[in-house]
Amino acid sequence: MTINDAEDYMSEQLPPGVEVISTLPGSAFEIPAGAEARTIRVTLAPGDPGAPPHRHPGPVFGYVIAGEVLFELEGQAPRVLKAGEALYEPGGDVIHLQGSNNLEDAETLFVVTLFSEPGAPILTIVSAEELAEREHLRVK
Numbered sequence: 001m002t003i004n005d006a007e008d009y010m011s012e013q014l015p016p017g018v019e020v021i022s023t024l025p026g027s028a029f030e031i032p033a034g035a036e037a038r039t040i041r042v043t044l045a046p047g048d049p050g051a052p053p054h055r056h057p058g059p060v061f062g063y064v065i066a067g068e069v070l071f072e073l074e075g076q077a078p079r080v081l082k083a084g085e086a087l088y089e090p091g092g093d094v095i096h097l098q099g100s101n102n103l104e105d106a107e108t109l110f111v112v113t114l115f116s117e118p119g120a121p122i123l124t125i126v127s128a129e130e131l132a133e134r135e136h137l138r139v140k
Helices: 003-013 128-133
Strands: 036-044 060-066 068-073 079-082 086-089 096-101 108-116
Touching: 036 096, 068 086, 068 108
Parallel strands: none
Antiparallel strands: 036 108, 060 086, 060 108, 068 079, 068 096
C-alpha cells in the first residue's frame, strides 16, 4: 500500500464529521522523554500584537478556531493563518517572532498543544539583544 492509498483508506474509515486537518511525519519533530502535553487556548482581542518574540520548550501543534493569526517563525516568511488552518512550531531554539491578531475588528481564537518537560514555562521571552544577533535568520 502506498502512502496515498493509506491516506485514502484512513479517510474512508473516518466517521461522518471527522476530518484530518494536517499531518506531520514523526521525523519532523521530537517530543522530550517524560514530556507532558498541555492544551492552551489563546484569545487575541482585535489588533492584539500577541506575545513578544519568544521560544517554547517543545513542539507546539495548533488550530485556528476563529479569526486570523499573523504567524512568523524564525527562518520562515510571515503568513496569515485563517480559521480552520493548523500551525506547528518545533520549539527549542526556534524563535516565534509573531503571533498577532491580523484582524482589527474581530477577536481571534486558537488552541495549541505544547509538549514539554513537566513544569517548563509555556514560553520564554527573547531579549532585544538576541533578536538583533539573529536578525539574519529572519525571512523578509
